[in-house]
Amino acid sequence: MNDCRTCKDRMIEALYGELGPADKERFDQHLSTCPECASEYSLLGATIRLMDKRERPDPGPEFWEGYWDRLSRRRIWEEIGEDDRPSFAARLVRVFSRLPRWPYQAENFIERSKVLLLGLVNYDPVTEDAYALDLDRKKTMSRELAAQAPAIRGALNDRGQKRLRGLVSDLEVNMMQIANLGAGQDLEGVELIKQGVDSRGIFLKIDLDRMGRDARGQVNPASPPGEAKLPKKNKT
Amino acid sequence: MDENAFIEGMARGDEKAFREFVERYKKKVYFLALDMVGNSVDAEDISQEVFLKVFRSFSTFRKGAKLGSWLYRVTYNACIDHIRRRASVPEVVADEVLESRSLADAGLAGVAASDPARAAESKLLQERIARALDKVSPQEKAVFLLRHYDDLMLKDIASSLGLSIGSVKSYLFRAVRKLQKELGNPALISGAEASHE
Numbered sequence: 364m365n366d367c368r369t370c371k372d373r374m375i376e377a378l379y380g381e382l383g384p385a386d387k388e389r390f391d392q393h394l395s396t397c398p399e400c401a402s403e404y405s406l407l408g409a410t411i412r413l414m415d416k417r418e419r420p421d422p423g424p425e426f427w428e429g430y431w432d433r434l435s436r437r438r439i440w441e442e443i444g445e446d447d448r449p450s451f452a453a454r455l456v457r458v459f460s461r462l463p464r465w466p467y468q469a470e471n472f473i474e475r476s477k478v479l480l481l482g483l484v485n486y487d488p489v490t491e492d493a494y495a496l497d498l499d500r501k502k503t504m505s506r507e508l509a510a511q512a513p514a515i516r517g518a519l520n521d522r523g524q525k526r527l528r529g530l531v532s533d534l535e536v537n538m539m540q541i542a543n544l545g546a547g548q549d550l551e552g553v554e555l556i557k558q559g560v561d562s563r564g565i566f567l568k569i570d571l572d573r574m575g576r577d578a579r580g581q582v583n584p585a586s587p588p589g590e591a592k593l594p595k596k597n598k599t
Numbered sequence: 600m601d602e603n604a605f606i607e608g609m610a611r612g613d614e615k616a617f618r619e620f621v622e623r624y625k626k627k628v629y630f631l632a633l634d635m636v637g638n639s640v641d642a643e644d645i646s647q648e649v650f651l652k653v654f655r656s657f658s659t660f661r662k663g664a665k666l667g668s669w670l671y672r673v674t675y676n677a678c679i680d681h682i683r684r685r686a687s688v689p690e691v692v693a694d695e696v697l698e699s700r701s702l703a704d705a706g707l708a709g710v711a712a713s714d715p716a717r718a719a720e721s722k723l724l725q726e727r728i729a730r731a732l733d734k735v736s737p738q739e740k741a742v743f744l745l746r747h748y749d750d751l752m753l754k755d756i757a758s759s760l761g762l763s764i765g766s767v768k769s770y771l772f773r774a775v776r777k778l779q780k781e782l783g784n785p786a787l788i789s790g791a792e793a794s795h796e
Contacts, residue, residue, distance in 0.1 A: 375772045381753055410779040417728045422639055430625050434647050507640045
């Protein structure tokens with residue numbers, strides 16, 4: 364290899380180890396005689412190594428355990444929607460305006476908030492290590508959920524959705540409280556949130572909402588196997 | 600269950616095959632969507648959309664093609680659709696939530712408690728990386744993410760995204776160059792190198 368253009372063409376393959384041995388040898392030979400290409404290659408390599416330091420937040424085991432159940436519920440919800448056979452015009456509007464699926468989104472919002480709150484409520488500072496609570500991940504998730512809540516709440520305008528709207532509002536407050544917990548292991552803040560959840564009967568409201576929708580046939584969870592644990596308090 | 604068994608099962612509409620398929624690929628699809636769109640709620644929504652689409656339109660899957668490649672392509676297309684849709688809808692974010700972005704948000708609270716200086720540095724680095732990735736186009740970003748984090752070979756990325764290998768190389772080169780330009784503080788890069796070695 365004796366020209367810089369060919370060398371640049373191969374830099375990406377070289378950086379990711381996809382050059383064959385003969386090409387790699389020619390590539391290295393060029394770098395040893397061309398400081399400009401060597402410098403560029405070195406900078407690109409440093410950039411790639413820096414990108415290895417990027418953190419991708421894992422949503423955690425509760426999220427993955429409940430993934431199939433949430434997907435199944437959405438599938439059922441969408442199939443019920445299809446059975447309703449909306450008019451051709453309504454379908455066109457939905458396709459072109461990409462209308463969000465609010466009832467589904469509300470259900471998904473409630474389920475995810477519930478999983479998050481259960482993680483908090485079930486945490487026992489006496490027997491468990493504070494880091495097991497993984498507050499940072501919970502804060503990130505709650506911030507995202509809180510950011511979604513106003514749009515979901517605002518779209519629940521039907522008279523029959525008043526209770527559901529109220530529940531979304533309650534959970535939005537909880538999500539904001541979690542998002543605003545202090546840095547580090549803010550266990551006092553966690554305790555206050557737990558008391559708030561308890562005094563406002565949040566889990567009871569979630570269960571009532573779920574039962575109401577089951578009765579109306581809007582969801583058919585069929586006793587999902589990975590359902591989240593009830594708060595420890597309710598077990599006793 | 601191997602890939603052929605998935606394909607046969609899903610072609611028959613077999614629920615068990617679909618479930619195993621979801622369990623095997625859910626993390627890959629979710630993380631690609633998360634990296635592309637930047638928030639976990641949308642990433643889950645997109646990932647579910649992808650699996651349902653794959654299940655419902657399995658009859659369009661070309662025999663002999665790679666299932667993983669098809670899945671990546673469906674995910675990529677769903678993300679691009681989402682990004683376009685989002686561009687036309689203003690985002691509603693509560694002020695309190697925005698204000699809550701504190702030191703602990705980058706997953707650094709534990710570090711912050713023991714070493715605030717290191718936590719601050721690390722947070723700064725994560726922010727720089729996130730900002731740098733934002734400057735990369737969706738196509739370049741997808742190619743970079745698949746190569747760098749999913750460890751797909753260039754030819755597999757080409758077949759997943761329906762591009763030529765030349766285009767993949769070109770997108771990837773542009774992506775890394777843009778990242779380098781954005782992260783271009785030599786001290787920062789050499790610092791990272793030093794800690795890498």
